[in-house]
């Protein structure tokens with residue numbers, strides 16, 4: 001596999017979606033063939049799962065069911081989009097990947113899901129395969145949630161199922177991402193409380209250092 005796999009992670013309202021687009025444009029400018037995608041919802045079936053997962057009552061199913069559905073989305077995403085693109089030599093940038101499941105469903109819910117179950121699901125659905133680089137955008141959840149709710153209020157469909165959980169959930173998952181970041185040097189934590197331009201410049205610098 002000759003492509004590169006870059007994942008972006010973080011809590012709500014970190015500016016991930018803007019930054020993935022800016023990075024994709026930057027790489028295209030360098031003649032890199034880029035596939036920009038996301039989880040959940042990187043495939044047509046994934047879009048249906050995304051609607052189930054991200055809209056409606058926050059308690060309509062529990063953390064275990066959520067983890068299984070996110071992994072179903074991931075399996076389909078890997079098979080139908082990520083692996084074929086990497087095999088063609090493209091660089092794949094994904095707005096969220098498996099670290100989100102560990103951060104949200106394990107740390108966010110205060111470890112109500114077994115970590116071992118999530119590790120097993122990873123092995124079953126993704127295998128012995130990891131992103132080349134994972135950029136974790138870090139922000140105080142009070143600031144991130146306010147940003148996220150403001151953006152969501154401009155959309156026809158409210159994808160606020162997770163946003164509507166209490167602040168403690170979001171603080172837990174932020175700490176979770178910081179814990180996860182210590183486990184491998186493929187992670188880089190970036191302070192997201194910056195202007196769009198400054199954050200993009202930071203990201204470009206680290207992609208240049210790590211992947212070129």
Ligand code: TMP
Nearest residue numbers: 039040054070096097100101104105162
């Ligand atoms: P988004 O905000 O990046 O569009 O992601 C959709 C929501 O899904 C967001 O609230 C985070 C959540 N999520 C999980 O809880 N677990 C996961 O594994 C993934 C990929 C996303």
